[in-house]
Amino acid sequence: QRHSQQDTRVQYERIGADVTMKCGAMDWDAAVTWTVNGSDIDESHLNGSYLVLRNVHLGHSGQYSCYEGSSWHLKYQTSLKVGTPPKEPVLMCRSNNYPKRFYCSWHLPSPTYIPNTFNISVIHGTREMVCEKEAVPKNRCHIRYLQLFSTVKYKVTLTVTNALGRNSTTITFDEFAIVKPDPPENVVAKPVPYSPRRLEVRWNNPSSWPDPESFPLKFFLRYRPLILDQWQHVELSDGTSHTITDAYAGKEYIIQVAAKDNDIGTWSDWSVAVHATPWTEEPKYLTTEAQAPETTTSSTSSFVPPPTTKICDQEKVVGS
Amino acid sequence: NTDEAGAGQSIQKTYDLTRYLEHQLRTLAGTYLNYLGPPFNEPDFNPPRMTRAEMVPSATVDFELWRSLNDNARLAANYRAYTHLLCYLRGMDGQVAKADLRKSLGHFCSSLQGLVVSIAGVMSSLGYPLPGSLGSTDPAWAHGPGPISPHNDFLKKMDDFWLLKELQTWLWRSAKDFNRLKKKVPPAAVTLRLEAQG
Numbered sequence: 213q214r215h216s217q218q219d220t221r222v223q224y225e226r227i228g229a230d231v232t233m234k235c236g237a238m239d240w241d242a243a244v245t246w247t248v249n250g251s252d253i254d255e256s257h258l259n260g261s262y263l264v265l266r267n268v269h270l271g272h273s274g275q276y277s278c279y280e281g282s283s284w285h286l287k288y289q290t291s292l293k294v295g296t297p298p299k300e301p302v303l304m305c306r307s308n309n310y311p312k313r314f315y316c317s318w319h320l321p322s323p324t325y326i327p328n329t330f331n332i333s334v335i336h337g338t339r340e341m342v343c344e345k346e347a348v349p350k351n352r353c354h355i356r357y358l359q360l361f362s363t364v365k366y367k368v369t370l371t372v373t374n375a376l377g378r379n380s381t382t383i384t385f386d387e388f389a390i391v392k393p394d395p396p397e398n399v400v401a402k403p404v405p406y407s408p409r410r411l412e413v414r415w416n417n418p419s420s421w422p423d424p425e426s427f428p429l430k431f432f433l434r435y436r437p438l439i440l441d442q443w444q445h446v447e448l449s450d451g452t453s454h455t456i457t458d459a460y461a462g463k464e465y466i467i468q469v470a471a472k473d474n475d476i477g478t479w480s481d482w483s484v485a486v487h488a489t490p491w492t493e494e495p496k497y498l499t500t501e502a503q504a505p506e507t508t509t510s511s512t513s514s515f516v517p518p519p520t521t522k523i524c525d526q527e528k529v530v531g532s
Numbered sequence: 533n534t535d536e537a538g539a540g541q542s543i544q545k546t547y548d549l550t551r552y553l554e555h556q557l558r559t560l561a562g563t564y565l566n567y568l569g570p571p572f573n574e575p576d577f578n579p580p581r582m583t584r585a586e587m588v589p590s591a592t593v594d595f596e597l598w599r600s601l602n603d604n605a606r607l608a609a610n611y612r613a614y615t616h617l618l619c620y621l622r623g624m625d626g627q628v629a630k631a632d633l634r635k636s637l638g639h640f641c642s643s644l645q646g647l648v649v650s651i652a653g654v655m656s657s658l659g660y661p662l663p664g665s666l667g668s669t670d671p672a673w674a675h676g677p678g679p680i681s682p683h684n685d686f687l688k689k690m691d692d693f694w695l696l697k698e699l700q701t702w703l704w705r706s707a708k709d710f711n712r713l714k715k716k717v718p719p720a721a722v723t724l725r726l727e728a729q730g
Contacts (some may be wrong), residue, residue, distance in 0.1 A: 311595060360598055361591040362707040363697045365578050366612050384578060388704070426599075471564075475554070475704055 220275070223290045224326055224375035225268055233263040233279035238286035241365040243281030249274045266296050266299040270325060295326035297377025303370045305383065308480075309420045310391040310427060310473065311360050315378070316343065317352040362387050386455050392479025393429060394418035394450070396469040401488035408461040411435070411488050414453040415469050418480070432470040432479060437463035439488075449474065464489045538659040539717055546650040547710035553643055554703040560636055564624075565600045567633055568689045579690050588620055588694055589613040591701040604660045605717065606709050611651045612663050613702055618644050620695050649707075658717070 225231050235244045240260040248251040257263055265272055271294075278288040299321050307314035316332060334341040334355050343353035366387065371380040396415040406409035413433060417424045430449040436442060437460055448454055459465060466483040565573040591613070601609070621641050628634040652662055 357595055360595050361593055361693070361701050363590070363592065363701050366580075386575070425715060426708055428711065448702050476705055 217471055221290050222293060224293050225272075226376055227269055227294055228267055231265040231272075231292070232259075233265075233290065234288070235261045235263075235280075238278070238280065238287055242365050244287065245279045245281065245284075247277045247279070268292075270294050273325075278303045286407050293326050293375075295318050295324045295374070295376060296322075298324050298328055298372040298374055298379045300379050301330070301370050303368065303381050303383055305366070305368055305385060305390050307357075307391045307477070308394045308418070309422050310393075310477070311357050312422050313352045313354045313356050314390055314394040314511065315352055316368055317349070317372070318372075319351055324376070326376065328372050331373070333369045333371075335369075336362070339490055342367075343344045343456070357387070360387070375384060388476035389509045391473050393471045393473065393477075393478045393480045394420045394484040395470050396431065396484070399467065399469055399483045401465070401467045401486045403488060403491035404455065407490050408490050408492055409431075409457060409459050411456040411459050411465060411467070411490055412453070413456065413467055413469070413486075415483065416452060418471060421471075426478060428474045429471045430474050433467065433474070434470075434482070435459075435465050435467040439463065459490045462492050475505055539654060540601055540714070542650070542654045542657050542711045546647070546654055547707065547714055548648050549578060549650055550645070550706045550710055553640075553647060554700070554707060556640060557696070557700055558642065560640055561700060563636065564696060565635060565693065567628070567630060570575055570693065572689055572693050578636055579669060579693065579694070580659060581694055588691075588698045589616050590698060591705045593705070603658060603713060604655075606713065607651060607655050607658075607660060607662045610702075610706050610709060611648065611655065614648045614651065616690070617695070617699050617702065621699070624692050624695065653712075693727075 223231075223233075229232050233246075235242065235246070237259050238244055240262065243392045244258075244261040246258065246263045253263065257265065261278075262340050263276065263278070273290050273292055273294045275289065277286055279285065280287050301318050303316060303318045304317075305314055308467045314336070318330065318332075320328070330351065332353060334343050336359070339358075341355050343355050343357070345353040363386075365381065365384045367384045369380060369382040372380060395418060397418055399413065399415040401411050404412050413435075415431070417429055421429060423428070428450075430447065431452070432445060432447050433454055434443040434445045435456055436444060444458075445454075446454065456465075456467075465488055466485050467488065468485050470482050471480045472478065478520040562573075571577045571579075589612070594611075618641065619635070621644065624637060628637060655662055
């Protein structure tokens with residue numbers, strides 16, 4: 213009958229380390245039994261009454277117990293957790309609801325397999341700012357812009373600590389540099405009756421953008437027929453609608469919109485894509501006399517983009 | 533004349549001039565910082581603000597305060613800032629060795645002078661007095677650059693760096709200010725207000 217009444221301690225060790233555990237106060241030459249997660253450990257791992265684990269890996273994590281040979285009293289118990297010290301965390305700050313707040317989010321480039329604690333400090337000039345943490349997502353917090361139009365940079369330092377080590381990263385940025393709206397919402401594209409080359413596109417400001425009146429957004433619209441790869445682009449500095457006037461008749465189009473503050477920051481990611489096909493005339497029922505010679509068009513009609521269209525590759529600009 | 537143009541048009545012109553200056557300054561600042569050379573032209577250069585640079589009118593404003601500014605206060609802040617920024621800029625203009633850069637700076641100063649006049653025009657068309665003599669409550673910079681204290685070349689360059697950065701930030705702020713005013717002050721409403729004032 214094994215008696216276990218010890219409160220469990222936790223022991224952290226690095227992957228690859230050699231670990232030796234003593235059986236509490238028992239002498240080196242005492243007769244003992246070691247178990248891991250309730251299973252006996254082979255004697256080959258013992259050095260006298262000491263347990264020796266070489267070049268530990270994640271699989272070594274578990275509850276280790278040592279019992280005195282004859283009385284089976286529990287003499288030592290520990291929960292071994294094998295892991296790594298934290299690498300330099302990746303930290304990113306962004307404002308998608310300027311000028312109300314910005315948020316900073318972070319992650320570790322690789323797991324540590326043991327619990328980590330994060331501490332963030334946000335300094336603006338000489339002022340330390342509060343970073344309001346949220347339950348979800350855990351690795352994010354929000355900072356309120358107390359001042360606008362500041363030439364003083366923000367300095368954000370994130371420190372990550374666990375039982376095996378600590379690391380940190382610091383970024384500095386101007387207030388305006390991290391402004392990146394969310395994509396436009398409710399994008400709708402419709403044919404324009406009796407206009408075979410037009411498509412009318414409408415969208416809304418991202419609902420997260422708090423004050424479009426004072427901080428107007430400009431937009432970037434891209435569109436292409438499904439059967440072509442090359443996008444056409446148009447930049448719009450006013451309003452939330454646009455009429456495409458050079459669509460190829462009868463071709464289904466894919467359309468997306470991105471947003472940016474009129475003055476500062478970077479483009480949002482592209483909106484959800486919408487599809488639309490320009491208006492086409494209803495096919496008339498041909499009588500025998502009116503049978504017009506059929507002009508056969510190959511299934512994939514080849515056509516040349518209208519000369520007026522300025523095709524520019526802004527791919528690299530948006531959402532980067 | 534002003535009546536015909538109306539405050540709405542006057543504000544629109546001031547807004548357009550602000551955007552033009554924003555664009556011009558982006559190029560000019562890049563050229564000037566390259567003229568100053570490293571570390572001033574490095575993107576992450578973030579020097580401390582020395583006492584003289586503290587004298588340059590700062591565009592930084594408390595968020596809630598800025599939102600709650602009335603039109604008069606908003607315009608007055610702009611007018612006062614550019615009046616002083618112009619003095620500082622002219623101080624820079626006279627010390628540049630490169631002729632083409634000096635010419636660009638001179639041209640920019642003239643445009644900035646145009647902005648000051650334009651803001652004054654908006655204020656008078658809205659019936660607001662121009663900010664006159666400076667009271668004691670005005671920030672330290674409101675009294676102008678003061679005597680240019682002799683100090684070394686690096687510190688002088690630091691002042692120029694901060695002046696350009698502050699000027700860029702003011703133009704950004706002003707674009708937002710005049711954008712707000714544009715939407716708040718349609719031409720028709722203003723005419724009624726002027727008549728009401730007799």
